[in-house]
Amino acid sequence: MQRHLIALDLDGTTLNSKSKLASETIATLHQLERAGHIVVIVTGRPYLISKHIYDALHLTSPMVNFNGALTHIPHKHWAGEQILNVSREMSLNLLDAKDQLGLKTLVAEDKLHVWADHPTDMLPEFLPVKLRDDQYLNAKNLATDPIALTIEFTPEQKTTILGQIAERYGDFVEPRIWGGPYDIMELIHRGVHKEDGLDHVAKFYQIDRQNIIAFGDEQNDYEMIDYAGRGVAMKNAIPLIKEIADDETEYDNDHAGVARYLKAYFAKDLADLN
Template sequence: MEQKLIALDLDGTTLNEHSQISTRTRQVLQKASKAGHIVSIVTGRPYRISKDIYDKLGIKTPMVNFNGALGHIPHQNWNREYQDTFPREIALDLLNNKEKLGIKMIAAEAKDMLLANSSDSSYNDDFFPSVLAKNEILNEINLKYDPASITMLVERRAREKIIATLQQIYGEAIEVGVWGGPNPVLELEPKGITKEKGLRYLAKNFNISRKNVIAFGDEHNDIEMIDYAGWGVVMKNGIDPLKKIANDVTSLDNTQDGLANYLEDYLQLAE
C-alpha cells in the first residue's frame, strides 16, 4: 500500500468522551506509523492542550494547531515551522467592548503565549486558565505580540448575534469559528486560515499526493480538511453537513474507538 498521510482531528474524533486517547486508538495509530504512514494531528486546540496527546502517541511528525494557523514539530526546531497571526489591536478592542458584545472570558494566544482577561476553574475544557499570574493577564502591556488565535466564552443566547457582529467589524482580518464542545465558545483565527491550509502544508512537506491523504473529523471546523483529503472520513457522531461531503462515515463513534476500527480495516493493519 502507498504511503498515506493521516490527518487527525482531536475532540470528537481521536479522543473519547473523556477527552482522552484510548489504549486501542493509540495502538492502532502507532501501528499505522510503524507501517510507514504519516500520522499527524490537525486540531483547533492550542498547542498547550494538545502536546500531551501528541506525546502519548509517541509520534515525531509535525502538528497543526489553531485550525491551521500554526504548523510545527513539538520539542524540535523545525526550519519549516510557520505561524499566522492577526493584529493585536483586535484582541484589545474585543477586551474593551466585551460587556457590550456579550463576551464573558477572552484568551489571546500563540504557540508560546497565553493571556486571558480572567481565570475560572469552573470550566473543565482547558481553554481558559484556572490560575493567572500578573504577566498572564490580557491587557495592553502584556500583549506584546500579534495572536494566532483568540478564544472567547460568550453568552449562549447571544452567540449568533456576536458571530454576526464580529464578522461585520473584523471580517477582513479574521475567521470566526464555533467550538463543538459543551460550552458556548467562539474561536478566532487569521483570515483565510482553515485546517485545509495546515493539511496542504503537511502534504507538500512530505510530498504526498492529495489522493493519499486521509482525514478524520466530526465538526464544522473540519469541513475544508475533509473536502480537501483524497479520502475524507467523518465520525458516526459527526455533524450532517460534514457527512454529506465525506467519502465515508465510521460505523462506530468516538466513544467506541470508531477511528481505530476504521483505520485498522482501511490500512489492513490487523495481525
Template sequence: MERKLIAIDLDGTTLNNESKISSYTKEVLQKAAQAGHIVSIVTGRPNRISENFYDELNIPTPMINFNGALGHIPHKNWDKEYIETFSKDIALDLVAEKEKLGIKIVAAESKNYALADQPNNIIPDFFPATLKANEVLNAINLQKDPSAMTMLVDEHKLPNIVETLKANFGDKI
C-alpha cells in the first residue's frame, strides 16, 4: 500500500451542519489512519477551537492552524513545530483606529494566547464572550507577535477597511 496524506479542513467539509464530526466521517478517517495513511487537520481555525476535533479523531499527526501559520502536534513537544507571526504593532494600530474604520471587534492570537478588545456574544467560538483583565487586547497584554487576527466589521465598511489595510500594511499581513 502506498501511504497517502489526507489533509482535512473542518468547516464546510469534515464538520456537519451542527459543527460536529459525524460517526461515519470519524470511522472513515480513523480507518484511513489505522491503514497507515497520514490524516491531518489543516484549518484556518485557531488551535483553541480545533484541538477538540483532533482529540476526538485520536490521530497522532501534525495539525495546521491559522491557515498555515502554526504547524504542531497538539499536547506534545514536536521538534518540527513552527509558528509564523506578524508585528504586534499592526494589531495595536487596528485597535486604536477601529472606530474610525468601522471595526467592531479586534482579536489577536497565537498558539498559547487569545486576546480581544472586547467580549462578544454573537460569535462566541471566534470571539470570547467574557474577558479577564489579562485577555483584553492592549499594549500591556499583547507581549508577543500574534499569528492571526480576527475582526468583526461593519460589512458596508469592509471595502474601506481592506483598502486601508493594504495601504498601511501592504505585504506585512
C-alpha cells in the first residue's frame, strides 16, 4: 500500500449544505486513517469554528486553517506547527478608520482567540454573536499579531477599501472576497493559499505530490486542487474548479460525495481492514 495524503475542504465538500458530517463520511475517513493514510482538513475556517469537526472525525493528523496561514495538530504540541500572521498595527489602524472606510464589522483571530469590534448575528456560524469584555477589539485586548482579519464592508465602498488596503498594506496582506451573498473580505498573509499548508504537511510526512488527493468546490480551493497529484472537484463545485481538476465526484456534498469517491478509490485498502 502506498501511503496517501487526503486533503479535505470543509464547506461545500466534506460538510453537507447544513454544515453537518454524514455518518458515512465519518466512518470512511476513520477507516482510511486506520489503514495508514493521512487525512488532513484544509479549510478557510478559523480553528475555533472547525475544531468540533476535527474532533467528530476522531483525527490525529495535522489540520490547516485560515486558508493555509495556520498548520497544526489540534490538542498537541507539534514540531511542524506553522503560523503566518498579519500585523496588530494594521488591525488597529483599520479599526480606527472603520467609519471612514465603510467597515461594518471587524473580527481578528488567532489560533485560540477571537476579538471583534461588536457582536453581530449577521452570520452566526462564522462571526461572534456574543463577546466577553476581553474579546472586544481594542489596543488593550489585542496584545499580539493575529492570523487573520474578517471584515464586513459597505458594498458601495468596496473599491475604496481595496484601494486603501493595497496602498497601505499591500506588501504584507491580500484581501480575499467571500463568494455568495455576503459583503465580507478576509485579510491574511500575502501569497498564502491552502496549497502552502498542504505542501508543509506533505513535506513533513515525506509524501510525494502524486500521492496527494485533494477535494474542493470553491475558488479558495484552486491552488490546492491544482497542486495535488489528484485534484478532485465536487459535483457541486464551481466551473473554475472543475476545469482544473483531474476528476470529479459522482455525488455532491449532500450525498456524501467525498466518502463515496474515497470508498471506490481505496476499495482494496478498506477491504483489507475487514
